[in-house]
Amino acid sequence: MLFHRRPAGGRSALPRHPLAVTASAALAVVAAALPFSTPASADPAAAAGDTTVTVNANAGLGTVDSAALGANAAIWDAHMNDPEVASLYRAAGIGSLRYPGGSYADIYHWVDHTAPGGYVAPGTGFDAFMGTVRDSGAQPILIANYGSGTPQEAADWVRYANITKKYDAKYWEIGNEIYGNGVYGSGWEHDDHTDKSPGQYAREVKAYATAMKAVDPTVKIGAVLTMPGNWPDGVVAEGDSGDWNHTVLAAVAHDVDFVSVHWYPNTDNGDQSLAAVRQLPGELREVRSLLNRYAGDDSARIGIAMTEVNSNSAGGAFTSRPNGLFTAEAMMTALENGVFAVNWWDTHNGAGNISTVGGETDYGDMGMLSNGSCSGSVCEPAVNTPFAPYYGIKALGALSAPGDSMVASGSSGSEVSSHAVLRANGDLAVLLLNKSSSAAHTVDLRYQGFTAGSAAPEVRRWAPGDDGLVDAPGTATAGSVTLAPYSLTVLTMHPKTGTGSSAATAGAPGAPRTTSSGADGVTLNWPAATGAVDRYEVYEQLGTNIQLLGSSTGTSVTIPNLPAGSRHTVNVLARDKAGRLSRPSVPLTFTTGTPQNSTCTVSYQVTAGWGNGFVSNVVVSNVGPAAIDGWTLTFDWPSAGQSVSSSWNANVTANGRHVHVTNGENNARLAPNGGNSASFGFVGGNDGANPSPTAFTLNGTVCRTIS
Template sequence: MLTLICCLALPNLARAQTDQAVYTDALVNGWQNWSWATVNLGNTTPVQSGTDSISVSAGPYQALYLHQTAFDSTPYAALVFWIDGGASGGQLLQVQATLNGAAQTVVTIPALAANTWQQVTIPLSSLGVQNQPDLDGFWIQDRSGTTQPAFFVDSITFTAQPPPSVVNVTVNAAQPVRIVDARHFAVNTAVWDADFDTSNTINLLTSMGAQALRFPGGSLSDDYHWATNTTDSNTWQWATSFDQFAQVATTVGAQAFITANYGSGTPAEAASWVQESNVTHHYGFKYWEIGNECYGSWETDTNTVAHDPYTYAQRFQQYYTQMKAVDPAIKIGAVAITGEDSYANNTNHPVVNPRTGQTHNGWTPVMLATMHSLGVTPDFLIYHRYAQAPGAESDAGLLLSNGTWSTDAADLRQQLKDYLDAAAPNVELDCTENNSVYTNPGKQTTSLVNGLFLADSICAAMNTEFNAVAWWDLRNGQETTNNNSSSLYGWRQYGDYGVVDSVDPAGPADTYPTWYVDRLLQHFARGGDQLVSSTSDYPLVSVCAAERTNGGLTLLIVNKSPNTAFNTNITISGGSPGSTGTLYSYGIPQDNAAESGVGSADIATSPITGLSTNFSYNFPAYSANVIAFGTGASPSPTPTATSTSTITSTITATRTASPTATASRTPTATATSTRTATPTATGTSTSTPTASQTLTATATATHTATPTTTMSVTASLAFGNVAIGQTLAKNLTVDNRGAVHPLVI
């Protein structure tokens, strides 16, 4: 048994990471109420500070439960909150934190005093969640087994650890990790982009160093007909046709991912698209996806059994056979998701994992097992990764979320091994959508934080077997009504999935930090370079290292602290990088310049001296930095022509290539989640505090007093009919991930 003292406050320490507020008159930083007690988040009396507190009326073993998207707890020291026993006091409570939903060590709190605010400080080590990658919540729970009088909680915070005096980065230039793939620097493009086939876009894509493009755009792919450039039954055409996309892609020398229509299309339609692309026009587009997120109810799916992995696998075989008959050189990908029980949309075709003996109905196991029985093997798995849910955005959480790229890669690879057996090693992993939030983009998407996230995400993915990271997307449209909380960094009071807006020509404020950081990355690595081993001993400083094809060494270092410049000691082995180089950086000064119009919003470039196999550098807060060793620095990328197919047969299909729709932005989509034990009560108290005290709490390793109310959580996306956003034609809108819906006003 461990005894701890809950003190009035932690000592005043310099902090590398700011404290993460959980509740300050309301839930902030993406925290959500998942309680199974009766709570009121807007209680007006008593309050410890501000205008509101949380009132909690708990039955036997019920709890105030606050949840967040899983984040790395390493930068945080303690959970701190104020609590008041109300008019009667005497409540017996305990605290537990959760790692990926699993409750950890119980910490008991002494009986609460009546009408007294007391501050409780519990070190994360006592809760069993210190230095963990997946802290996702905590609860304050009745431990008496009886109905408790109302108590009150206020000013909830995770306090930050003090910064290290030195962050240590090590690089082993002689230890290769992998060859960098050009598709690590990819961006989604879309048929609704009326400015796509222009010199402006070509210049933007070239300047940012885009090496791969995806088309025709998200969920819209599952009801898009390439030959007419239309969506299902509509008669108007989209702003950008396939030939216009191809013209831009080949001009900038980018590879391409093309998403064939699974939801309302046919294998023959997809095969004719391959014919048009690679035989008639010799575009040589190599990567073809069968559908977009087909496991999701938000996707168009006209099959008898919709969103069914068994049906998908059977039809995938037909697509695969007919498309490869046209061009055997293409690679065809299948939609997948992590987790063997994810999107178990029905139980029609359960499969048994031959390694574990467990039965699963999830999308990926059923799909892969069915493919195995049919003797068809996809060339790659298609994975989409969004770090956060709308309304649950947290800057700190976002910047600490990329540690799970390796977990995702391992999950998908294990499922391939389990269900495809000998064919598994031949299947590569590609992420063809990546961004911060899966729908309803708020101000975080256009902030410096999302730019840093982009760099860190690509860096993390490169260190796994993922061969592509395609950012969602080039242009999408500004949305002003989503999460613009003051708890999020950034001055743009709107969200936008795009890296640029539609202004032509684009000024500094029209190109978002994600575009500038993409531009920065071309000084770090391009396809064909060698990623080498690198590590950081502190999670707020991430590092990637590469040996360029010209022999030069480069380092990408991201400082994820909003307020601390880190003194970083860099040790390099396995090579002699030289004493001089070039520093490329993007951060707060450039972001501020874009807002004010004063100074340069572009990447800062300066010579750097004093380099060696062991040197120190102070990296500014919230910055992405590339050090290119050597007098020649890192070469600018040279666009290369996309390889072409040598097949010479022709097709007879014709189509109209001139779009008539003028889409320039996309409206929001809605997301819903359902769960039991939703809080509905508004209990209040009129008592007032009379004193402040400290509490002594006890941590125990056993999990006592399990909840008697069962809570199940099922998150689902529902791309709804929304009135905001752009009318594309008559009564249609396209949502912010590409699905088309009737417009409701």
């Protein structure tokens, strides 16, 4: 008997398109770029490649968590605890396993291992699952039954797991996709609560958290959110005052330890899925922005987990090569953008739509390992044979390990993408993806903040014709490598002796935080680094380049002259007395405020949404001493996928991201001292996240933005 994760009803079936990355605003600060280094064997003038990849070891994207690479395990999967499954998990570097499996979580009762209305395979009980967790060296992410369970049932599970059995199960989600309980008109998630609103979910999350932490105060409780820019984000149900995310976080932001999102790009084929990964940075930034808004200072301790991800393409390209590339690209992009754990959906699933992709049979199976099932006359290979997504995860396991620092990298070509980590021992590992189905690409590699030694890099590769992820010694130098079509390549370089962060006497500084933002600038502080420190330096990331914003002999610095409403991502590095830089701190992304003493104010509110479209209302006020007769308001969209389609009470036009608004016929006059205001609205579209604009200019004056 086969059980498949069905696409969530109500999710948009329209093809998704990539979002461009917003460039940081120009700064009135003298830039001081770090030296640009190339390997000794690489002569930039003699570059022969068609693509250049640049890696900056001083631009940190965060630290790889022990739970980073994960998978879902389901109680309807008779092979979930096969001994070879644990071995395959371990070989791929899987660090977290989610149980009891998607929507089944909301009908599952752990104490008697039953799921009324669903199929439970033999040998899939909680203790058997934990045996696989232990054998694979992973940790569990457990889903407490919200749909048909109670806080007491969840607390009893915590007691059994951590007090009786001493499993030390840290992460506990409250329910699966509860927003799919029918409250927004499409229901696939079981929910026995009479009140199916986000407000009720929030109240129950607080009750679950209280009961579970009373048993074990160390457990981490997770609340379910919708992914920004994906249905039902922005949808407000009848009787509710806000959409799911705003309602839930307003109530529980100080009660939870992490939030859980799922991402299925819902494209037509594997290549579109690969392109859609460009949406993720903006969507995950919006999750963090919501946490910052509702949790305040608590936001820094709240993690983001992407507990389900798969391409979910209409063409069913699930077991073939493009989905293997999608796996690596999506999971690593999520980790680089603040996610601590990404769990692939799923370990075993079952044969579906049979097709041919790039000359390979695609079994239409959303699992990463075969379960030996058949679709019509076509049968999958032997049980536990790895499919393409497994090799995508295994490539990430070869790239990184817990504790490594993810660092910025970028490619000059659209068909090649890159990811990089700086390891604790000073080695630099780079993952290169060739997303073309037919063209090979030769890549020239350039480095900032890293100098390669003379030894050839270690090479691991998954390319057509390879029997899995294979060692490929001698196929690359530190300066150049040729990538086969539809391939993954991991290069590991050793640093030149005496160079790099491993040679520095200072360790990485702690995570920076903003402590104030005002007319004098933004003040940052951070925990001191270990070892001998001469001074600390704060750098802003500008793609793969960085620029110095400030330095200090202490653990704080004030950065002046940042434009109002501008977003910045910074790292702090420690420099030792020999001038060597440490590894970068984890990154901090912040948005500057707008002038508190401005002569105008603007309120921007999204009043309705439906996943890929929205309605906004804007109120403009003149709080200065002189009247305004006729006004022009301008602002920029934070994301490339945002647009305006129609408006009222004002004339709204756009040129790319820049939006230009002029007054309507009846609201041209703005009285002084806030005597009146002008309001207008518009219908907009969003392809991906829909963050609110941060800065508005009225007749040339930057206004104070009112949230």
